[in-house]
Amino acid sequence: MPEIITAKVPIGVSACVYRCPVRYNGKSFDAVSMLGREGQDFAFTPVCPECMAGLGVPRMPIHLSGPGQDVLAGTARVKDRRGHDVTEALVAGSRACLDALERAGVRAMIVKEASPSCGVFKARVGRKRNEQIEGAGVFGAMLLDTGWFLIPDSALANPLLWWDWRRRLHAWLWLSDREIARSKDIYDAWHVLKFIVQETDRPLADRIGRELAALPTNAPQALLDAMRDDILGALRKPSTRPRIKQAMWKTYVHAKKSGTLSGIDLHDLTVNSPEVSENLMQLVKELTVLERVSFENDLLFGTSPVIRRDGRRVAAREKESPPDASAT
Numbered sequence: 001m002p003e004i005i006t007a008k009v010p011i012g013v014s015a016c017v018y019r020c021p022v023r024y025n026g027k028s029f030d031a032v033s034m035l036g037r038e039g040q041d042f043a044f045t046p047v048c049p050e051c052m053a054g055l056g057v058p059r060m061p062i063h064l065s066g067p068g069q070d071v072l073a074g075t076a077r078v079k080d081r082r083g084h085d086v087t088e089a090l091v092a093g094s095r096a097c098l099d100a101l102e103r104a105g106v107r108a109m110i111v112k113e114a115s116p117s118c119g120v121f122k123a124r125v126g127r128k129r130n131e132q133i134e135g136a137g138v139f140g141a142m143l144l145d146t147g148w149f150l151i152p153d154s155a156l157a158n159p160l161l162w163w164d165w166r167r168r169l170h171a172w173l174w175l176s177d178r179e180i181a182r183s184k185d186i187y188d189a190w191h192v193l194k195f196i197v198q199e200t201d202r203p204l205a206d207r208i209g210r211e212l213a214a215l216p217t218n219a220p221q222a223l224l225d226a227m228r229d230d231i232l233g234a235l236r237k238p239s240t241r242p243r244i245k246q247a248m249w250k251t252y253v254h255a256k257k258s259g260t261l262s263g264i265d266l267h268d269l270t271v272n273s274p275e276v277s278e279n280l281m282q283l284v285k286e287l288t289v290l291e292r293v294s295f296e297n298d299l300l301f302g303t304s305p306v307i308r309r310d311g312r313r314v315a316a317r318e319k320e321s322p323p324d325a326s327a328t
């Protein structure tokens with residue numbers, strides 16, 4: 001059976017990609033409208049560390065003399081175009097945003113990439129447009145310390161990219177919330193999540209498989225926690241279109257062969273082999289249909305093993321076919 005999340009997911013978002021006109025030039029981006037109705041699955045908390053720093057809109061762009069981690073360590077500074085030092089203000093603004101996100105129960109955030117404040121995976125450090133470094137901005141460095149699930153705004157630019165980030169986010173939240181107190185708990189969690197990890201990080205999946213095979217019945221908590229952290233880390237890694245397609249096809253063929261899909265209405269599903277070229281929208285459509293079919297038929301679709309459904313729909317489905325109905 002797929003694992004189901006029913007609660008709305010609290011998620012932070014850089015305010016400027018949530019259509020708030022808070023950029024230095026008073027403009028904004030719109031990364032979230034492509035979510036359409038799916039946006040209702042989330043409770044968004046938009047934050048802007050530069051606004052909370054009191055820098056105002058419009059304002060002069062800022063630049064860093066080193067990565068955000070160095071700014072927090074006191075070895076790099078933040079200045080505006082006129083050379084005014086705004087380091088303390090930006091650190092304070094970033095802390096205020098982090099406090100607000102914690103109050104909102106956030107553990108995942110959509111960040112504006114390349115920003116000297118919000119950037120996580122790359123940040124513009126110098127004054128020139130092309131001076132980007134691998135590293136985080138000031139607020140981004142704080143976010144990295146939290147251990148949250150961080151999503152670049154570019155993930156929302158393409159439906160397949162977003163599908164991949166969303167399914168990994170749901171899997172990550174599910175594992176983060178799960179009690180892992182005994183060896184059996186980590187075995188069970190691995191059984192649900194291994195297909196994604198095999199897809200995103202095969203060497204790690206093989207290592208975890210070996211470690212699980214050697215795990216004593218009463219493994220120490222520290223070892224269980226380390227294994228959980230490894231899996232959570234693997235769930236943060238993006239997949240690729242060919243890998244997603246291959247995994248979807250393998251899961252589908254396996255389900256067909258084992259007979260678990262027999263007698264099930266597959267609607268307009270075509271699921272081609274990985275060699276057949278398929279446009280991106282068709283691929284996303286087929287993945288979404290497989291998620292729905294697995295939910296409606298209590299099947300584990302390994303490519304997307306944790307899905308979010310509205311609590312009322314889950315309750316209606318359970319009423320329709322109670323879990324023990326098939327036991328008779």
Ligand code: SF4
Nearest residue numbers: 015016048112115118
């Ligand atoms: S990138 Fe971050 S600091 Fe910059 S405008 Fe957007 S929300 Fe504000």
